[in-house]
Amino acid sequence: MANSEDEKEEDDTEWKYSFVDSIPLIPAAASDPSLNRTSGPTPAHRVILHFDLDCFYAQVEMIRNPALREVPLGIQQKYIIVTCNYVARDLGVSKLMSVTDAKEKCPQLVLVKGEDLTHYREMSYKLTELLMSYCPLVERLGFDENFVDITKMVERRLAETPESNNFSFKGQVYNHTSAELEAQDHPRLALGSHIAAEIREDIKGKLGLTGCAGIATNKLLAKLVCGTFKPNQQTTLLTENIDDIMGSLSSLRKVPGVGYQTSKRLQALGLVSVKDLQLFPLNDLAREFGAPSAQRLKNLALGVDESPVTPTGAPQSLSDEDSFKKISSTKEVLEKTQELLSNLVERMRNDGRQPQTFRLTIRKYSATNKWFNRESRQCPIPNHVGQKIPSESSEYAVVLLLPLAMKLFHKMVDSSAAFHLTLLNVCFSNLQTKGAAVSGKGSITSFFTQSTSPGKTQPICSSQSQDASSQNGGSHCLDHPVSTHSVITQPTSKKTVTTKRSRSSEAALHGTKIKQSPIVAVEDTQRVSCSTAMSHSEELDVPGTHQLPPHFDPEVFRLLPVEIQKELLSPAYTNSHPGTSVNSSALVDPPCTTHESFNDSQKDIKEALNNLGSSDRPTTVNHQRPAGTVENVMEEGRASFARSSDCDFPGNVDPKVFSELPPDVQRELMSEWKQKKPVLKTPSSKKPGRSLTTKDRKAAGKGSQANNLFKYFKPS
DNA sequence: CCGGGGTTGT
DNA sequence: ACAACCC
Numbered sequence: 001m002a003n004s005e006d007e008k009e010e011d012d013t014e015w016k017y018s019f020v021d022s023i024p025l026i027p028a029a030a031s032d033p034s035l036n037r038t039s040g041p042t043p044a045h046r047v048i049l050h051f052d053l054d055c056f057y058a059q060v061e062m063i064r065n066p067a068l069r070e071v072p073l074g075i076q077q078k079y080i081i082v083t084c085n086y087v088a089r090d091l092g093v094s095k096l097m098s099v100t101d102a103k104e105k106c107p108q109l110v111l112v113k114g115e116d117l118t119h120y121r122e123m124s125y126k127l128t129e130l131l132m133s134y135c136p137l138v139e140r141l142g143f144d145e146n147f148v149d150i151t152k153m154v155e156r157r158l159a160e161t162p163e164s165n166n167f168s169f170k171g172q173v174y175n176h177t178s179a180e181l182e183a184q185d186h187p188r189l190a191l192g193s194h195i196a197a198e199i200r201e202d203i204k205g206k207l208g209l210t211g212c213a214g215i216a217t218n219k220l221l222a223k224l225v226c227g228t229f230k231p232n233q234q235t236t237l238l239t240e241n242i243d244d245i246m247g248s249l250s251s252l253r254k255v256p257g258v259g260y261q262t263s264k265r266l267q268a269l270g271l272v273s274v275k276d277l278q279l280f281p282l283n284d285l286a287r288e289f290g291a292p293s294a295q296r297l298k299n300l301a302l303g304v305d306e307s308p309v310t311p312t313g314a315p316q317s318l319s320d321e322d323s324f325k326k327i328s329s330t331k332e333v334l335e336k337t338q339e340l341l342s343n344l345v346e347r348m349r350n351d352g353r354q355p356q357t358f359r360l361t362i363r364k365y366s367a368t369n370k371w372f373n374r375e376s377r378q379c380p381i382p383n384h385v386g387q388k389i390p391s392e393s394s395e396y397a398v399v400l401l402l403p404l405a406m407k408l409f410h411k412m413v414d415s416s417a418a419f420h421l422t423l424l425n426v427c428f429s430n431l432q433t434k435g436a437a438v439s440g441k442g443s444i445t446s447f448f449t450q451s452t453s454p455g456k457t458q459p460i461c462s463s464q465s466q467d468a469s470s471q472n473g474g475s476h477c478l479d480h481p482v483s484t485h486s487v488i489t490q491p492t493s494k495k496t497v498t499t500k501r502s503r504s505s506e507a508a509l510h511g512t513k514i515k516q517s518p519i520v521a522v523e524d525t526q527r528v529s530c531s532t533a534m535s536h537s538e539e540l541d542v543p544g545t546h547q548l549p550p551h552f553d554p555e556v557f558r559l560l561p562v563e564i565q566k567e568l569l570s571p572a573y574t575n576s577h578p579g580t581s582v583n584s585s586a587l588v589d590p591p592c593t594t595h596e597s598f599n600d601s602q603k604d605i606k607e608a609l610n611n612l613g614s615s616d617r618p619t620t621v622n623h624q625r626p627a628g629t630v631e632n633v634m635e636e637g638r639a640s641f642a643r644s645s646d647c648d649f650p651g652n653v654d655p656k657v658f659s660e661l662p663p664d665v666q667r668e669l670m671s672e673w674k675q676k677k678p679v680l681k682t683p684s685s686k687k688p689g690r691s692l693t694t695k696d697r698k699a700a701g702k703g704s705q706a707n708n709l710f711k712y713f714k715p716s
Numbered sequence: 717c718c719g720g721g722g723t724t725g726t
Numbered sequence: 727a728c729a730a731c732c733c
Contacts, residue, residue, distance in 0.1 A: 115719075142722070143721075370718085371718050423718095425721095
């Protein structure tokens with residue numbers, strides 16, 4: 001009953017999808033571009049560019065190693081050739097080919113592992129940045145495609161241009177062999193083709209990359225026409241040829257936006273070609289897909305796409321994953337998760353923002369339907385954990401996140417029974433920019449701001465440019481690229497901090513992954529009794545588990561990295577408390593070695609272990625309140641102060657454990673919790689301000705995110 | 717078909 | 727939390 005009539009919801013926003021159906025009936029009729037609704041909020045005639053790099057990963061590898069240019073090169077991820085250079089293509093190799101098939105076709109094929117996306121990601125953002133130097137309206141699609149809305153640029157050039165121009169097209173024009181005459185009739189697209197050519201040259205000159213461009217009046221068309229002349233060329237689509245290009249598609253599946261599922265559903269309706277869909281009654285379509293989707297699908301078939309080029313900005317999430325034949329023990333899960341987390345936390349630290357949400361995704365083996373059985377669980381990241389991620393002690397954040405991950409894991413897998421995983425993924429989302437919008441200087445120097453209180457913000461680079469994309473300012477739409485990007489330097493290379501574990505990219509490249517952080521292999525001890533196992537452990541002077549605090553599950557303990565084990569066995573834990581100060585003077589994050597970072601927050605280790613233990617072995621923990629529940633995961637560390645007033649601590653903290661902590665640690669914890677208290681939302685409370693919808697995000701936030709974006713543009 | 721990513725919509 | 731889409 002709520003609304004049988006959609007459409008109404010929240011309007012009063014300027015552009016409306018609901019108008020797309022009233023766009024000029026048939027593309028063919030649009031030969032007069034000026035007949036577009038004049039009063040509409042969207043420009044009558046947009047000029048949209050779509051850039052698509054040639055065999056992107058292969059190009060990056062060929063830049064890194066020019067010798068690869070002359071050989072057939074395939075980029076391998078696991079058992080798949082995800083892309084290959086054109087030498088290889090001439091020899092019969094294609095995308096999505098299995099390695100065995102490819103080697104069969106082309107025995108000389110040279111393979112480079114491409115599972116580590118670091119270099120591709122960096123190059124990808126350099127490209128986006130270069131495009132943004134022309135115009136802020138850049139939308140990424142994957143790592144190697146970008147849309148750019150150059151309407152304003154075109155209009156300005158048109159106005160500046162001395163009227164009698166010898167218009168011509170650069171590059172190809174779809175379905176035209178000689179483009180001379182059309183240019184006068186399509187001055188905007190013609191100018192667009194020149195701009196596209198300039199940009200492609202710039203891309204080649206500055207980044208060494210070749211690619212294709214499509215020039216058209218909307219994103220759909222620009223993308224489609226982009227691929228018509230393949231390597232390193234560009235194509236313009238004139239409005240009178242929209243029908244042609246749509247009709248040329250071999251199936252509905254080729255229409256961007258029509259995926260596997262949708263094409264199957266359409267097929268069930270008897271629709272296989274684009275023309276079928278164009279002619280299919282909208283009402284019938286709406287019965288299957290609902291009115292909005294039906295209209296969208298029909299428009300796509302007609303080549304109509306009013307969706308705006310939405311500036312992408314900094315990513316909404318960062319994730320790291322690995323797939324494998326089989327993981328079937330908790331220990332392997334722990335190790336793999338830690339490896340993934342190490343990488344992800346490192347990337348997160350470079351980003352500078354602070355994730356509020358953590359998600360673990362798994363894929364369980366399944367003979368039938370091997371693909372697409374992923375499950376995920378997510379939870380908020382406790383504030384004190386999240387704060388460590390962008391800080392010097394990010395390494396340590398891994399340790400704190402690990403128990404969280406394991407909790408989520410146990411929500412999906414009953415580890416007391418056999419299991420078989422083929423994929424693990426860790427993901428940070430809900431990324432929050434911590435405002436270093438502080439006082440005087442808004443410049444990069446604010447990056448060096450110290451955080452002076454425990455719960456405080458991490459430094460961030462802020463610059464000024466706010467609106468950038470808004471209507472009128474125009475100053476951001478440059479006819480010629482400003483090379484600001486070449487001036488931008490990577491802020492993260494700031495101060496001292498020698499990175500402990502350099503992320504060896506070449507190692508990853510050659511497939512020899514470095515174990516990031518030592519999870520000790522206490523391997524063969526797994527099923528052996530504890531004392532036996534520990535007794536022959538040389539460097540670890542590990543006593544029997546009987547010396548562990550009672551809250552720790554010995555089995556869990558054995559799975560932990562050696563550093564953590566050591567910490568747990570240090571006097572501060574095993575003895576009564578020497579009263580060491582934890583982070584005591586709360587001044588700044590002390591520059592610390594890895595080991596010191598472990599030292600400085602033993603409380604967290606304790607908590608972490610407690611959590612881990614509670615999920616793995618409920619019987620060994622003495623939580624007053626049940627600790628393994630969903631709610632508990634969700635509320636971790638920021639949660640429900642069980643009752644009112646001062647003497648409470650979060651429900652997930654075992655009072656007993658707390659009482660064992662050194663007094664000053666207790667004090668610090670209490671003050672930390674108190675600080676968080678006002679910020680808390682009770683689990684059941686309605687948030688006063690609802691969480692941001694994606695539309696909200698588009699409307700707002702982009703400006704500040706743009707500031708953040710440049711972190712992805714590393715100096716070469 | 718399934719690699720290592722991303723986004724949006726329900 | 728998942729499903730769909732994109733690369």
